[in-house]
Amino acid sequence: xxxxxxxxxxxxxxxxxxxxxxxxxxxxxxxxxxxxxxxxxxxxxxxxxxxxxxxxxxxxxxxxxxxxxxxxxxxxxxxxxxxxxxxxxxxxxxxxxxxxxxxxxxxxxxxxxxxxxxxxxxxxxxxxxxxxxxxxxxxxxxxxxxxxxxxxxxxxxxxxxxxxxxxxxxxxxxxxxxxxxxxxxxxxxxxxxxxxxxxxxxxxxxxxxxxxxxxxxxxxxxxxxxxxxxxxxxxxxxxxxxxxxxxxxxxxxxxxxxxxxxxxxxxxxxxxxxxxxxxxxxxxxxxxxxxxxxxxxxxxxxxxxxxxxxxxxxxxxxxxxxxxxxxxxxxxxxxxxxxxxxxxxxxxxxxxxxxxxxxxxxxxxxxxxxxxxxxxxxxxxxxxxxxxxxxxxxxxxxxxxxxxxxxxxxxxxxxxxxxxxxxxxxxxxxxxxxxxxxxxxxxxxxxxxxxxx
Numbered sequence: 001x002x003x004x005x006x007x008x009x010x011x012x013x014x015x016x017x018x019x020x021x022x023x024x025x026x027x028x029x030x031x032x033x034x035x036x037x038x039x040x041x042x043x044x045x046x047x048x049x050x051x052x053x054x055x056x057x058x059x060x061x062x063x064x065x066x067x068x069x070x071x072x073x074x075x076x077x078x079x080x081x082x083x084x085x086x087x088x089x090x091x092x093x094x095x096x097x098x099x100x101x102x103x104x105x106x107x108x109x110x111x112x113x114x115x116x117x118x119x120x121x122x123x124x125x126x127x128x129x130x131x132x133x134x135x136x137x138x139x140x141x142x143x144x145x146x147x148x149x150x151x152x153x154x155x156x157x158x159x160x161x162x163x164x165x166x167x168x169x170x171x172x173x174x175x176x177x178x179x180x181x182x183x184x185x186x187x188x189x190x191x192x193x194x195x196x197x198x199x200x201x202x203x204x205x206x207x208x209x210x211x212x213x214x215x216x217x218x219x220x221x222x223x224x225x226x227x228x229x230x231x232x233x234x235x236x237x238x239x240x241x242x243x244x245x246x247x248x249x250x251x252x253x254x255x256x257x258x259x260x261x262x263x264x265x266x267x268x269x270x271x272x273x274x275x276x277x278x279x280x281x282x283x284x285x286x287x288x289x290x291x292x293x294x295x296x297x298x299x300x301x302x303x304x305x306x307x308x309x310x311x312x313x314x315x316x317x318x319x320x321x322x323x324x325x326x327x328x329x330x331x332x333x334x335x336x337x338x339x340x341x342x343x344x345x346x347x348x349x350x351x352x353x354x355x356x357x358x359x360x361x362x363x364x365x366x367x368x369x370x371x372x373x374x375x376x377x378x379x380x381x382x383x384x385x386x387x388x389x390x391x392x393x394x395x396x397x398x399x400x401x402x403x404x405x406x407x408x409x410x411x412x413x414x415x416x417x418x419x420x421x422x423x424x425x426x427x428x429x430x431x432x433x434x435x436x437x438x439x440x441x442x443x444x445x446x447x448x449x450x451x452x453x
Contacts, residue, residue, distance in 0.1 A: 014117025081178030085346025110136025
């Protein structure tokens with residue numbers, strides 16, 4: 001009798017590899033044991049290697065046997081922010097500088113978890129506690145750094161190289177801003193406008209799970225990647241799902257219209273109710289929860305309203321310090337801001353006009369920063385299209401979206417069943433591709449051919 005199938009989880013993004021299900025999109029048939037997966041296989045969601053997966057039951061980070069480092073108010077490297085970017089740069093800096101004094105400040109409790117897992121946690125039956133990987137103190141002990149939680153940064157004095165917080169002042173030699181981004185909440189009329197939720201962190205997911213109890217319907221505002229993934233996740237819970245989409249296509253800024261149309265039909269078959277070319281005009285309380293009115297005159301009664309219309313980089317601290325900002329905090333190829341002793345990484349940063357919304361470029365930014373702080377300029381950060389796997393079970397999709405979507409067109413290359421392969425071309429230059437259905441198995445080869453950094 002064969003051994004029971006096991007589940008492994010990606011430490012970076014929270015994707016679960018179930019041996020019983022395999023990963024058909026990557027060519028791994030159901031029943032493929034983890035140890036039999038080729039060494040060059042990568043996480044289809046965030047592109048880390050097989051080595052970054054651990055048994056699901058062993059996902060909690062154990063405290064290491066070393067004394068807890070005290071929080072230093074005079075840090076060689078001071079990091080602001082305890083999201084993925086903050087912890088990632090802390091890991092890289094520590095690897096480069098085993099003896100340096102590293103301090104991380106965060107306004108929250110600093111819990112370590114995989115943020116991408118939030119949009120698939122319901123279908124995996126994972127609570128907020130299930131998503132936790134480590135406390136801030138456990139992670140800090142593992143890295144041998146100091147961490148100060150629940151501490152809000154008030155200002156940065158760039159001349160004195162000092163940061164003022166609600167817990168006192170901290171001096172730095174090098175400063176890293178990993179302040180992230182906040183969810184955009186659409187403004188609307190009505191007495192229930194303040195009831196709109198957004199799931200952008202673990203605390204918000206916990207509140208949402210609590211509020212979802214005894215609710216039979218959820219309306220999502222937005223039609224992008226996260227909104228679509230949340231709709232897929234919710235529909236597995238026997239919840240009525242309405243999706244109010246401003247444009248005429250799902251994920252219109254990410255995938256070609258033809259793939260979007262196929263995804264739309266699959267979602268409709270599952271029961272998702274789609275409302276295109278409209279926006280919320282007002283939200284009011286009613287006996288069953290909320291009544292959402294759209295600009296085209298529709299009325300939707302719903303138990304919860306979720307906003308998933310995008311993120312806004314947190315740049316207020318940088319602006320107050322008079323660093324150069326546009327959409328995000330402007331950085332150069334070494335992730336330095338307009339102050340060479342201050343770096344920025346992740347959702348809050350902007351390079352060559354682009355902000356970072358995916359994990360893979362953040363990992364490369366962390367390596368660049370750590371190397372540069374250590375005097376190494378051999379790994380400058382470069383902008384390349386990310387490889388994105390959508391968490392849409394209705395239709396497998398992998399896309400490398402073009403950085404510039406204004407000077408070219410999507411061209412269909414292959415169509416097989418429900419699968420499509422399209423290239424984004426400017427004349428004959430390929431600057432992006434999109435795959436769906438069974439054709440997603442060629443994504444890695446195409447990415448290595450055209451975009452591997």
